[in-house]
Amino acid sequence: MKLSALSRSELSLRLRHGLPLRTGAFTFRVKTCIPSVAHGLSLLYADYPLAAEEFSDFHVTLASPPTLRRWFKSQVTFRFDGMAPFAPLPYTQAFPMLEWGLNWCVSNHANNYLIIHAAVVEKNGYAAILPAPPGSGKSTLCAALTLRGWRLLSDELTLIRLSDGLIEPLPRPISLKNASIGVIKRFAPAAVFSPEVRDTVKGTVAHMKPGADSVRRAALPARAAWIVFPKYEAGAPSVLDTVTPARAFMRLADNAFNYSLLGQQGFHTLAGVMDGTAAYDFTYSVLDEAIQVFDALPVPA
Amino acid sequence: MRQQTPQKPQKPHEQQALILAALRDPQALPGWDLPRWDLLLRQLRQADLTASLYIQLQQRDLLEKIPRQPRRHLEWAAQFARRHTQSVLWEVGFIRKALQEAGVSLVLLKGAAYVAAALPQAKGRIFSDIDILVPKGSLEMVESTLMLYGWNTGHHDAYDQRYYRTWMHELPPMQHVKRMTAIDVHHAIVPVTARIRPAPDKLLAAAVPANGETLDRVLAPADMVLHSAVHLFYDGEYDHGLRDLVDIHCLLMHFAQQPGFWGGLVSRAQELELARPLYYALRYATSLLHTPVPDAVMRAAEVARPHPVLLWVMDALFQRALLPKHPSCDDRYTGVARFLLYLRANWLRMPPVLLIKHLFHKAFLSPKQSG
Numbered sequence: 004m005k006l007s008a009l010s011r012s013e014l015s016l017r018l019r020h021g022l023p024l025r026t027g028a029f030t031f032r033v034k035t036c037i038p039s040v041a042h043g044l045s046l047l048y049a050d051y052p053l054a055a056e057e058f059s060d061f062h063v064t065l066a067s068p069p070t071l072r073r074w075f076k077s078q079v080t081f082r083f084d085g086m087a088p089f090a091p092l093p094y095t096q097a098f099p100m101l102e103w104g105l106n107w108c109v110s111n112h113a114n115n116y117l118i119i120h121a122a123v124v125e126k127n128g129y130a131a132i133l134p135a136p137p138g139s140g141k142s143t144l145c146a147a148l149t150l151r152g153w154r155l156l157s158d159e160l161t162l163i164r165l166s167d168g169l170i171e172p173l174p175r176p177i178s179l180k181n182a183s184i185g186v187i188k189r190f191a192p193a194a195v196f197s198p199e200v201r202d203t204v205k206g207t208v209a210h211m212k213p214g215a216d217s218v219r220r221a222a223l224p225a226r227a228a229w230i231v232f233p234k235y236e237a238g239a240p241s242v243l244d245t246v247t248p249a250r251a252f253m254r255l256a257d258n259a260f261n262y263s264l265l266g267q268q269g270f271h272t273l274a275g276v277m278d279g280t281a282a283y284d285f286t287y288s289v290l291d292e293a294i295q296v297f298d299a300l301p302v303p304a
Numbered sequence: 305m306r307q308q309t310p311q312k313p314q315k316p317h318e319q320q321a322l323i324l325a326a327l328r329d330p331q332a333l334p335g336w337d338l339p340r341w342d343l344l345l346r347q348l349r350q351a352d353l354t355a356s357l358y359i360q361l362q363q364r365d366l367l368e369k370i371p372r373q374p375r376r377h378l379e380w381a382a383q384f385a386r387r388h389t390q391s392v393l394w395e396v397g398f399i400r401k402a403l404q405e406a407g408v409s410l411v412l413l414k415g416a417a418y419v420a421a422a423l424p425q426a427k428g429r430i431f432s433d434i435d436i437l438v439p440k441g442s443l444e445m446v447e448s449t450l451m452l453y454g455w456n457t458g459h460h461d462a463y464d465q466r467y468y469r470t471w472m473h474e475l476p477p478m479q480h481v482k483r484m485t486a487i488d489v490h491h492a493i494v495p496v497t498a499r500i501r502p503a504p505d506k507l508l509a510a511a512v513p514a515n516g517e518t519l520d521r522v523l524a525p526a527d528m529v530l531h532s533a534v535h536l537f538y539d540g541e542y543d544h545g546l547r548d549l550v551d552i553h554c555l556l557m558h559f560a561q562q563p564g565f566w567g568g569l570v571s572r573a574q575e576l577e578l579a580r581p582l583y584y585a586l587r588y589a590t591s592l593l594h595t596p597v598p599d600a601v602m603r604a605a606e607v608a609r610p611h612p613v614l615l616w617v618m619d620a621l622f623q624r625a626l627l628p629k630h631p632s633c634d635d636r637y638t639g640v641a642r643f644l645l646y647l648r649a650n651w652l653r654m655p656p657v658l659l660i661k662h663l664f665h666k667a668f669l670s671p672k673q674s675g
Contacts, residue, residue: 058338058373062346084346085631114383115376264387 007049015041021062023054027173027221028162029113031105032059035097037079040065043098043197047176047210050218061108065097083108092203099200099208102178106159109173110260116162116171117272118260123161123170124153129228129302130170132161132280134258137205140235140287143183146211147290148297150191155217156225160260165268168275169224174217176210184209190290228303230255230282233293241292244284251282279303319632323347327550328594330360334369341374343632351546351628354378355385355428385428392419395434395485398453400520403438406449410520411437411511413490413531417522418551420514425554429547433477433486437523439508440491447475447489455480455487463665471497471654493531494538497654502534502576525559526572533585534578540649542625542642546592549626552585553593560596570604579608588622621645 006024009017018041021034035041064082068091077094080087081104088107092100110118121134122145131153135141142158149155156170158177163170176197179187184199184207195212230251231243246254255273256262262269281303287293322344326333336344348354358378361367367375392415400410412420415431438446451457455478468476473492479485492504511521523531532555536548559565573582583605589595590602609615624641627633650659 055338058342060373060377084349085629112377112380114380264384266387266390 004053005049006044006051006053011041011045014045018044021059023056023059024048025052025054026105026175027157028171029061029109029173030054030059031108032062033065033101034063035065035101037065037067037094037097039095039198040097040101043101043210046195046197047212049212050215061105061112063101063104063108065101065104067094096200096203098197099178099203099210102176102210105175109160109162113162114261114264115165117165117262117265117269119161119163119255120159120258120260121161121255122158123156123227124148125156125170125172125225126153126298128225130156130225131229131231131297131300132170132227132255132276133231133233134161134255135233137180139233140183141233142177142179143186143235144233144287144290144293146177146179146183146187146194147190148294149177149214149217150187150194151294153297154220154225155213163227163272163276164224165265165272168272169226171224172217172221174213174221176212178208178210180208181206186290187211227276227280229300230276230280231285231297231300232283234284234286235288236286237288239286239288241287241289241296242285243296244286246282246284248277248282251280252277319343320627320635323351323353323546323628323633324592326357327353327360327553330357330364330366333361334366338371338373341371345374345377347628347630347633349381350630350633352430352544353547353550353628354381355430356425356547356550357428358382358385359424359428382428385430388430389419389427391485392416392434395483396420396520398480398483399434399436399450399487400518402449402453402455403436403446405452406442406445408438408442408446411508412514412520412522413437413493414535417514417528420518420520421522422515423554424558425551429551433488435488435490437490437493437504437508437511440504443475443489443491447478450478450487450489454482463669467662471495471658473498494534495653497658498538498652500534500538500577500580500652502530502578506576507531525555525562525565526569527576529555529559529569529585530573530576530578530582533581537581537584537622538649538652540646540653542645543629545626546628549585549589549592553589553595556589556595556597566598566601569601570607573605573608579605580610583608583610584618584622588626592623592626621648 018033018035021032023030023032062084065079067077068080078091079094079097079100080091081089081100119132119134121132122141123130123132124145133141133145145158155174156172157174160173161170162173187194188196197210199207199209201207232246232254252273322340326344345354348357354377358381361370361378396412396416403410413435415429416434418426418429457476457478465476468474473490473495475489478487478489493502493507494500507523507527510524510527512524514520514522522528529552532548532552536545536552570579570582573579586597586602586605590597610618621641621644624635624638625645654662
């Protein structure tokens with residue numbers, strides 16, 4: 004059963020008791036009474052399957068802390084089974100906080116993967132990993148690619164299985180910030196967005212609904228073929244520069260959440276990824292051009 | 305069509321004791337259904353015992369029989385714990401080097417001791433700082449040498465400094481400026497001001513080699529159990545109470561194989577003025593975890609049994625506070641029990657007048673100074 008099978012009132016009711024939602028390889032039991040969270044979920048998670056009631060990987064709650072503040076400057080706290088890993092945020096940021104919280108759950112626990120802070124998309128069985136610091140246009144490029152035939156594996160967390168080096172999809176809404184929101188809305192007027200939330204630590208944020216196809220094929224892993232370090236530069240032409248494997252290795256390791264925790268296994272997994280991939284620095288400013296470049300990436304031997 | 309509300313593992317008291325049932329009888333875990341696993345994992349995580357249970361199952365060759373979804377969580381925790389063990393050994397190496405220069409041999413306590421001695425419970429045990437025991441006479445030398453090697457004391461407040469240096473059994477915690485790792489340097493195992501006074505010289509004199517490879521030492525088997533007991537039952541911090549009780553359980557099970565261990569335990573406890581904490585340790589390990597303790601030892605330990613009324617109170621407090629800090633383990637008195645045990649620990653730590661001064665300072669003067 005998909006989330007879209009629930010009416011809005013059913014959804015709110017189920018969320019009060021905890022709604023088990025499946026995204027990729029994980030089930031989250033989300034419990035909240037906050038209307039903006041229910042609204043965000045109904046908009047962006049309509050195509051996601053509901054999980055069985057009997058077992059959830061992560062039990063998360065979003066609620067206002069029971070302090071006097073709730074009456075004049077209301078806040079929201081994300082809890083993972085009672086523990087609060089972050090400081091409370093303004094009440095209006097509840098939905099983005101859920102997204103950040105779910106990422107935190109995965110990146111802090113799922114140690115059967117090498118977890119890299121990177122977007123990852125796939126076409127014809129080949130995956131492109133886009134690691135990048137915030138502000139480099141990684142999510143913008145990722146959103147545009149998924150709107151033009153690439154499958155979304157993840158916008159934030161590239162999960163590389165230690166067992167076989169394949170990338171496990173974790174398709175979730177794509178987080179866009181500030182000017183990127185308008186850029187993608189103009190690029191694809193039909194795309195579905197959660198309401199814009201202002202004044203977060205990342206500025207204004209909105210999340211874009213991933214394609215139904217990406218969600219449906221979430222169980223299908225992919226092999227990495229390219230590592231592309233994107234960099235948005237206003238007015239720049241699209242330029243693809245080869246990066247040496249050694250340099251790309253270090254830059255990927257720098258972006259990994261659990262590289263040192265995994266020790267040797269992390270090293271071997273990353274080395275395995277480097278073996279089958281080509282790495283590039285990619286400067287761009289025009290999304291349509293960028294997509295052409297991606298579509299023409301040479302399939303590695 | 306509405307799905308039914310989640311299946312809960314039976315009655316509240318059964319939910320509450322789920323983690324105890326799992327620790328007592330890991331052999332039965334392959335038969336557990338997913339709703340039970342769901343709650344068990346949450347209790348384990350809160351108690352920091354997930355990786356420990358992984359080891360229990362691995363030693364019994366049962367991992368493959370655990371359903372895939374919960375098994376994955378056990379493996380995640382085990383991966384983290386393996387890394388933790390490595391980093392502890394790595395850090396102990398740095399401390400050893402510093403102490404060698406100070407001319408003091410390294411005696412490790414608690415978690416780091418279990419790791420260095422490769423005791424069964426060391427695998428899978430997570431802890432945040434490394435505890436060492438040094439002779440009181442070498443304290444200044446040890447402190448200044450550690451500072452040369454990059455460990456700094458974090459408590460700059462004059463009151464805190466005096467609190468640790470005059471009344472406590474350890475230096476203010478030291479943290480390494482680069483690696484951010486923490487050491488607690490002890491010269492005794494209970495505060496100077498406490499009512500009981502286990503002699504640190506006796507502990508140091510009886511210390512044994514941790515393993516065959518280094519010169520590091522750990523407390524002798526009986527002393528290790530007694531230290532663990534006094535730490536758990538006199539310290540007032542029960543966030544990891546169950547994990548500490550599992551430590552005692554594992555130490556007892558492990559040392560039981562050594563001839564003479566059981567025979568000497570109670571008399572050693574009396575010698576060190578630690579018979580009461582030993583009695584509590586045996587009482588709650590046997591009642592909560594079903595640790596097999598010989599009847600004769602149990603009877604001998606009864607010499608330190610408190611008055612029946614006090615024991616009734618202690619049972620009510622410890623049986624609550626020793627469970628994981630998870631809502632499914634709490635009843636309406638759990639919060640009160642934890643608070644009373646905190647007060648009790650402070651009461652045991654200092655004479656009343658000093659305690660009142662201390663609590664007054666912490667409540668009214670310290671916040672003002674830091675603000």
